Amino acid sequence: MSAAFRKAAKSGQRPHRERAQPxxxxxxxxxxxxxxxxxxxxxxxxxxxALRALQKKALDKNPDEFYFKMIRSELQDGVHTIKQPKDxxxxxxxxxxxxxxxKYVEMKRVAEAKxxxxxxxxxxxxDAEGKSPNKHTFFFDTKxxxxxxxxxxxxxxxxxxxxxxxxxPTIATLQKESLKGATEPAHLKKxxxxxxxxxxxxxxxxxxxxxxxxxxxKIQTRKDLVDKTHKVKVKKETKNSPAIYKxxxxxxx
Numbered sequence: 489m490s491a492a493f494r495k496a497a498k499s500g501q502r503p504h505r506e507r508a509q510p511x512x513x514x515x516x517x518x519x520x521x522x523x524x525x526x527x528x529x530x531x532x533x534x535x536x537x538a539l540r541a542l543q544k545k546a547l548d549k550n551p552d553e554f555y556f557k558m559i560r561s562e563l564q565d566g567v568h569t570i571k572q573p574k575d576x577x578x579x580x581x582x583x584x585x586x587x588x589x590x591k592y593v594e595m596k597r598v599a600e601a602k603x604x605x606x607x608x609x610x611x612x613x614x615d616a617e618g619k620s621p622n623k624h625t626f627f628f629d630t631k632x633x634x635x636x637x638x639x640x641x642x643x644x645x646x647x648x649x650x651x652x653x654x655x656x657p658t659i660a661t662l663q664k665e666s667l668k669g670a671t672e673p674a675h676l677k678k679x680x681x682x683x684x685x686x687x688x689x690x691x692x693x694x695x696x697x698x699x700x701x702x703x704x705x706k707i708q709t710r711k712d713l714v715d716k717t718h719k720v721k722v723k724k725e726t727k728n729s730p731a732i733y734k735x736x737x738x739x740x741x
Contacts (some may be wrong), residue, residue, distance in 0.1 A: 536717045578727055581703050590707040598698040600693055611683070706730040 491629040561568050626642065640647045644658045657665075690704050713719070718736040725731035 524711065544643075577706070577725070581699070581706065589712070590704055593700055593704045593707065597697055597704060600697040604690065604693050604697060607686065607693065611686055611690065702728060702730070704721070 503639055552714045557570070559568050563569075626637065628637065644660070646659065646662070649656045689728070706725070708723075712735075713733070714734075717738060721731060722734050723729075723732035
């Protein structure tokens, strides 16, 4: 007699017994409850239905069927994954191409070009970063003249103004007229910073105008591809240039 049976008999309760199992099936273990059997049966029938549906789909499939997903997918760790095409367009270009048309892009590009010309006319690109420095070559006949050469005397100006590439008055002009404009170092530094900010703005506008030009070309290329004329791709699309196609010549009546 087991301990649980003795404890139940001592307390006056009816001991719980497992459902009787025939001797021929005792090796299979205890019988399941009705609820467990129903769940297991439902799961079995669900899998059988899925297998039958797959078999029917395989029988109905055309052996000569082909679609591009067959060559655009690959097996990774037992899972089919679609090969992602290489993105040759920046997200900003995609957004602009999907929301705006070529006329709007061209209008904005022309507006940027006008602003660039206005800034260039104001700044004259005298102190622009990256600009090759101007060179002023002096020629002499003898080595003595080279040793005794003084650039301030040669340019007829004061030594403080020799480093200027612009607004460099002569001594005669300074004697006749008073010096105009900012002369204090703090004020000159502030003006130099403002000029640098203007050059940075000009650089940004030039880059924006170039990007809009590329977007306009790509939109035009996509519009040209709508035509059903036979064409061959000559050059792939890049971030800085549209794709180039060669169209078959057709004589127009």
